[in-house]
Amino acid sequence: MNGTDFKSKNPTILVIFGATGDLTSRKLMPALFHLYRKKLLPPLFQVVGFSRQDLSDAEFQSRVKKTIGRSKKNGATVEVVESFSKLFIYSKGFFEKKKGYKDLAELLGYRDNEWRTCANKLFYLAVPPQYYKGILKNLTASGLTEPCSPEEGWTRVIVEKPFGRNLKTAEELDALLGKLFKEEQIYRIDHYLGKETVQNILAFRFSNYFLEPAWDKHSIEDIRIRLWETGGVEGRGGFYDTAGALRDVGQNHLLQLLALFTMENPGKFDAESIRRRRAETLNCLKIFTKKDVERFAVRAQYEGYRNEKDVKSDSNTETYFRITAFLDTPRFEGVPLYLESGKMMPESKAEVVVTFKHPLPCLCPVEGQGTRDK
Numbered sequence: 001m002n003g004t005d006f007k008s009k010n011p012t013i014l015v016i017f018g019a020t021g022d023l024t025s026r027k028l029m030p031a032l033f034h035l036y037r038k039k040l041l042p043p044l045f046q047v048v049g050f051s052r053q054d055l056s057d058a059e060f061q062s063r064v065k066k067t068i069g070r071s072k073k074n075g076a077t078v079e080v081v082e083s084f085s086k087l088f089i090y091s092k093g094f095f096e097k098k099k100g101y102k103d104l105a106e107l108l109g110y111r112d113n114e115w116r117t118c119a120n121k122l123f124y125l126a127v128p129p130q131y132y133k134g135i136l137k138n139l140t141a142s143g144l145t146e147p148c149s150p151e152e153g154w155t156r157v158i159v160e161k162p163f164g165r166n167l168k169t170a171e172e173l174d175a176l177l178g179k180l181f182k183e184e185q186i187y188r189i190d191h192y193l194g195k196e197t198v199q200n201i202l203a204f205r206f207s208n209y210f211l212e213p214a215w216d217k218h219s220i221e222d223i224r225i226r227l228w229e230t231g232g233v234e235g236r237g238g239f240y241d242t243a244g245a246l247r248d249v250g251q252n253h254l255l256q257l258l259a260l261f262t263m264e265n266p267g268k269f270d271a272e273s274i275r276r277r278r279a280e281t282l283n284c285l286k287i288f289t290k291k292d293v294e295r296f297a298v299r300a301q302y303e304g305y306r307n308e309k310d311v312k313s314d315s316n317t318e319t320y321f322r323i324t325a326f327l328d329t330p331r332f333e334g335v336p337l338y339l340e341s342g343k344m345m346p347e348s349k350a351e352v353v354v355t356f357k358h359p360l361p362c363l364c365p366v367e368g369q370g371t372r373d374k
Contacts, residue, residue: 011044011119013108017095017135018127019049019060022236023160025067027191028126033068033076036084044115047088050104052095060090095127096134101142108144118153121145125159128239132159132173140180158187161252162243192253201260202269212265214356216331224338224353225257228345232302233319238310244317245341246299254339255282257352258325262332286326296324302344319343 014032016024035041049060064085068076091107093100112118121144125135136157139145145155159177164170177186192198206212214220227249233240240248256278263281266273288296299318306315320342327337358364 009042011115011117012042012122013046013048013111013119014122014124015048015050015104015108016124016126017050017131018125019090020051020053020055020063021126022239023126024049025063028124029064029067032087033081033084036087037080041087044117044119045087046111046119048104048107049088049090050093050100051090052092054092055090057089061085061088064088095131095138098138098142101138101144105142105144118148120153121155123155123157125157128242129162129164129169129173130242133176136176136180145181145185154185156185156187157181158189161190162247163188163252165242165247190252190256192249193256198257198260201257202266202274205261206265217333217335219356220332220335221355221357222336222338223258223261224351224355225254225261225340226338226349226351226353227253227341228347228349229341229343230345230348232305232343233308233311235309237308240319241311241315241317245319245343246321249341250321250323250339254341258282258337258339261352261354262327262329262337264331281327281329284327284329286328298322300342302342320345 016028018024032041032047049055055063062085065081068081068084069078089107091100091104093103108119108121123139123145125132127135139157145157147153147155157177159173164173204211205215259278259281263274263277266277286292298321300320301315301317302319305311305317305319306313311317322338322340325337325339327333327335
């Protein structure tokens with residue numbers, strides 16, 4: 001986080017927009033609890049939930065305890081969960097109305113006065129992308145994103161995937177962010193990259209001398225990237241029906257994995273070098289024509305999807321896709337790269353399978369015959 005992460009001892013306030021939503025309960029609360037258990041949060045730390053529901057602080061804290069208490073594998077004793085829940089308070093507001101932001105500013109100001117300092121402010125947009133524009137503009141207009149001074153109290157904005165609905169809206173959102181905030185204030189994140197296995201991919205590739213010389217079109221037959229889920233939309237029909245599998249995991253999680261497996265050596269393991277090489281690779285993806293789409297892409301729905309709550313009865317949203325992608329690079333030209341994901345699949349798995357070619361001529365035993373010394 002550009003040197004301003006939670007390991008800092010500076011007082012910090014995390015504001016979560018969409019605090020009563022699925023992302024907050026499934027991802028953010030457990031992640032914060034993990035940091036809390038590891039004692040990685042600042043001594044003065046507060047989480048402010050922002051949403052339109054009528055909730056008291058006690059009711060919001062009860063939700064936190066219920067969410068964290070579901071898991072018996074995270075050290076969630078009654079005492080620890082109770083202590084953790086006290087970090088959370090609640091501020092009601094509508095994303096598109098200014099009054100909620102005024103109330104939020106007063107709450108944050110009260111906490112600063114209580115702590116006798118200017119705390120760092122981190123604003124997390126755990127909401128569907130159609131709300132980004134209104135929230136970002138209201139945050140800026142209310143002065144909430146202005147730091148207290150160059151030396152004290154930085155502010156940051158975090159936006160999650162999906163980042164817009166298509167190229168046009170993604171570019172518009174990026175332009176808006178650039179207009180309202182300095183680049184160092186913006187975090188565009190994909191939580192999938194936080195998985196330990198994903199973080200180890202580059203070390204696996206570039207630290208194995210025997211592997212890198214064979215990592216090209218001459219040795220690799222194809223690469224298959226799969227993300228299968230046995231569950232359905234699980235009560236998220238309203239969100240999912242506006243996104244679909246491709247926007248939900250394809251244009252972020254799977255493309256990130258594709259880039260990490262096919263990018264050139266960044267030279268050093270710093271964020272800027274890796275980001276540059278990754279972007280170079282993604283820019284080399286072959287752009288499909290309409291005929292290419294018909295040939296190399298498949299979309300489907302699991303049976304019963306249209307009966308899910310908040311899903312349109314005539315929905316054409318895909319819950320499964322398989323795409324055969326290609327890179328116009330000297331290293332991987334002509335190598336098929338399969339991207340596949342779906343819900344209600346036979347099993348849950350996240351895997352990348354790299355298939356190597358047989359060397360020619362192949363010194364292979366004849367089927368049914370073994371080899372023995374004479």
